[in-house]
Amino acid sequence: MSYEEALKKLKDYGQEHVLAHYGELSETEKENLLTQIEITDFSVLLACKEDKKAAERGEITPLAAMQLPEIEEKREKFQAIGLETIRKGKVGAVLLAGGMGTRLGSDDPKGMYNIGLTKEVYIFQRLIENLMDVVEMSGSWVPLYVMTSDKNHEATVSFLKDKDYFGYNKDYVTFFMQEMAPASDYDGKVYMEEKGKISTSPNGNGGWYSSMYKWGVAEKAMEDGVEYLNVFAVDNVLQRIADPCFVGAVVDGGYAVGAKVVKKCAPDEKIGVICLEDGRPSIVEYYELTQELMNARDERGDPAYYFGVILNYLFRIADLEKIREKKLPLHVVEKKIPHLDEKGELVKPDAPNGYKFEQLVLDMIHELDGCLPFEVERGREFAPIKNKTGIDSVESARALCKENGIQL
Numbered sequence: 001m002s003y004e005e006a007l008k009k010l011k012d013y014g015q016e017h018v019l020a021h022y023g024e025l026s027e028t029e030k031e032n033l034l035t036q037i038e039i040t041d042f043s044v045l046l047a048c049k050e051d052k053k054a055a056e057r058g059e060i061t062p063l064a065a066m067q068l069p070e071i072e073e074k075r076e077k078f079q080a081i082g083l084e085t086i087r088k089g090k091v092g093a094v095l096l097a098g099g100m101g102t103r104l105g106s107d108d109p110k111g112m113y114n115i116g117l118t119k120e121v122y123i124f125q126r127l128i129e130n131l132m133d134v135v136e137m138s139g140s141w142v143p144l145y146v147m148t149s150d151k152n153h154e155a156t157v158s159f160l161k162d163k164d165y166f167g168y169n170k171d172y173v174t175f176f177m178q179e180m181a182p183a184s185d186y187d188g189k190v191y192m193e194e195k196g197k198i199s200t201s202p203n204g205n206g207g208w209y210s211s212m213y214k215w216g217v218a219e220k221a222m223e224d225g226v227e228y229l230n231v232f233a234v235d236n237v238l239q240r241i242a243d244p245c246f247v248g249a250v251v252d253g254g255y256a257v258g259a260k261v262v263k264k265c266a267p268d269e270k271i272g273v274i275c276l277e278d279g280r281p282s283i284v285e286y287y288e289l290t291q292e293l294m295n296a297r298d299e300r301g302d303p304a305y306y307f308g309v310i311l312n313y314l315f316r317i318a319d320l321e322k323i324r325e326k327k328l329p330l331h332v333v334e335k336k337i338p339h340l341d342e343k344g345e346l347v348k349p350d351a352p353n354g355y356k357f358e359q360l361v362l363d364m365i366h367e368l369d370g371c372l373p374f375e376v377e378r379g380r381e382f383a384p385i386k387n388k389t390g391i392d393s394v395e396s397a398r399a400l401c402k403e404n405g406i407q408l
Helices: 003-012 027-039 042-049 068-087 123-138 153-162 205-214 217-223 244-253 291-295 317-323 361-367 394-403
Strands: 091-096 144-148 173-177 180-182 192-194 200-202 228-233 257-263 273-277 280-284 307-316 331-335 354-358 371-375
Touching (some): 068 244, 123 244, 153 173, 173 205, 173 217, 205 228, 205 354, 205 361, 228 244, 244 307, 273 307, 280 361, 307 361, 317 361
16 A cells, blocks of 8 residues: 555545654555555544443343253263364364453463462463363364454464464464454544554454454364364363363254353343344343343343353354354444554553444354353363453462362
């Protein structure tokens, strides 16, 4: 893209300030900035001018989960179906690893964080070890697709290569990058991270399939015969990945998507809850749960909104393809965004000062026809690492690993 073309695009969206320091940049920096302008979708900034109130939700009703007793009854059947599906190469795993370890006090990608006590044990390592259990059980390698971001791609690729993928077959590991969205002030004016770089952030956990498709990875997966993708977050070190029982239950029931869920530990726990919205599968975020919904009971007298999602889903690719062209809702999120001021000096705000723009996986699920909430044991599959200490922390994850006989 030429300077003139870039300026025209920026003028169309009222963002000419992006080129304010263009004359001070090196030739390489100029080229990088023009490329960034070319690939950036500035149309997301229009959301700033729209009503900021959360979109009105439809009618929320309970969605019954397949609970542990029923799963145990059918485990042998589900396991057999799942293992056969895996052996036929129909299951791939997608690791959402675009985040950084900032809240853990690290400048590295989150997956590179060492949770070991007596030896080095990295988050990436724990996840790959969990997937290796299935490889050994099935006798088949599961294709692993690792989604990185603009901020951590090189570090992630380099780290996993240096660690020899923790024993995973490198021929079955593919990297792709998450799309980025510009960050802006409250008036929709994009912030600059550097004089030659627009401030951006990953476009949310709902953008993973479109990113996978744009990189040509989704098409390659389909060509290779992959029919199901198990999408999972980087920060839960106990979760089972490409779990044959889970795969078997989803395949047997003919569902478009399955969602691993756990019983909530408290009505107000900060975890999204699986439900129906206007008769279609959906997720109500913890901050959207009214007291009425928290207290609601089902026909058995159990809490109606009892099962929280752990960001471990099994999607059928054929159904993802049907919704690939659909424009998912854009969620405008207030954040603290470091940026350059008008003098070109870096500002690190203490309070939220603008917006980031995200698509969420819950909106993908809502577009699909059928979802199986599949209960897993909380103590055996849910050890999220969001913070360094306290709830959902490195400390709590270490304790849960110890309870499960995992040496750290």
